[in-house]
Amino acid sequence: xxxxxxxxxxxxxxxxxxxxxxxxxxxxxxxxxxxxxxxxxxxxxxxxxxxxxxxxxxxxxxxxxxxxxxxxxxxxxxxxxxxxxxxxxxxxxxxxxxxxxxxxxxxx
Numbered sequence: 671x672x673x674x675x676x677x678x679x680x681x682x683x684x685x686x687x688x689x690x691x692x693x694x695x696x697x698x699x700x701x702x703x704x705x706x707x708x709x710x711x712x713x714x715x716x717x718x719x720x721x722x723x724x725x726x727x728x729x730x731x732x733x734x735x736x737x738x739x740x741x742x743x744x745x746x747x748x749x750x751x752x753x754x755x756x757x758x759x760x761x762x763x764x765x766x767x768x769x770x771x772x773x774x775x776x777x778x
Contacts, residue, residue: 676776678696681773683768688731689715691729697777700715702715702724707732708765710773714761714764717761718758718759730748739751741757743757745760750762767778
């Protein structure tokens with residue numbers, strides 16, 4: 671397994687306002703960048719409870735969480751850890767960086 675990282679361009683900064691998300695596919699995996707009150711977070715778009723889409727859920731910008739639209743688990747965007755059941759396993763998070771006004775997601 672390679673430890674090399676890849677920086678994936680997601681979108682221009684101007685296209686991701688606070689409370690918005692952008693979902694992309696990379697190597698068969700869905701990932702999301704979420705703008706939480708001006709701070710950007712990268713997270714896998716997969717609930718650890720039932721593998722359903724996660725990033726389509728409601729975003730709480732005050733708490734920096736996303737709510738799974740299927741069963742209501744809240745996930746911390748900073749850490750990927752669930753804050754409520756039924757999920758109990760974290761989801762992957764990814765570093766996000768702005769390079770030349772483009773939001774990039776770093777994956778291994």
